[in-house]
Amino acid sequence: MRAATSNESQIQMATTKKNRKQCPAGHIYFKSSDCPVCPVCEKKRKPANDWMLTLAAPARRALENNGFNSLKKIAHCTEKEILALHGIGPSALPKLKSALQAAGLTFKLSTSNHE
Numbered sequence: 001m002r003a004a005t006s007n008e009s010q011i012q013m014a015t016t017k018k019n020r021k022q023c024p025a026g027h028i029y030f031k032s033s034d035c036p037v038c039p040v041c042e043k044k045r046k047p048a049n050d051w052m053l054t055l056a057a058p059a060r061r062a063l064e065n066n067g068f069n070s071l072k073k074i075a076h077c078t079e080k081e082i083l084a085l086h087g088i089g090p091s092a093l094p095k096l097k098s099a100l101q102a103a104g105l106t107f108k109l110s111t112s113n114h115e
């Protein structure tokens, strides 16, 4: 039996629209997910490199020495690249990950995942 599917091809929106949100403090921001965290408030609440304090000193130094003084810069790298820095141990990764997550960032996907 051959199922002849003659459905009209459904047109899907190719553009991923981000949701416009407004936090209680009045900041307008855009998020593609349902994450309710306002990036502006989040930034104000925490010191810029509070996340660094959670790291061991060698890991912190490794990041600083390589110019990774912000989570944004770290988000430009893959886990592997960060792990390759001298001084960064496997124990630093989960901390970095959660710090990135808290800032609405993630590690860059490895190139094999991304074409």
Ligand SMILES: [Zn+2]
Pocket (backbone or CB within 6 Å): 023, 024, 025, 026, 027, 038, 039, 040, 041, 042
């Ligand atoms: Zn806000």
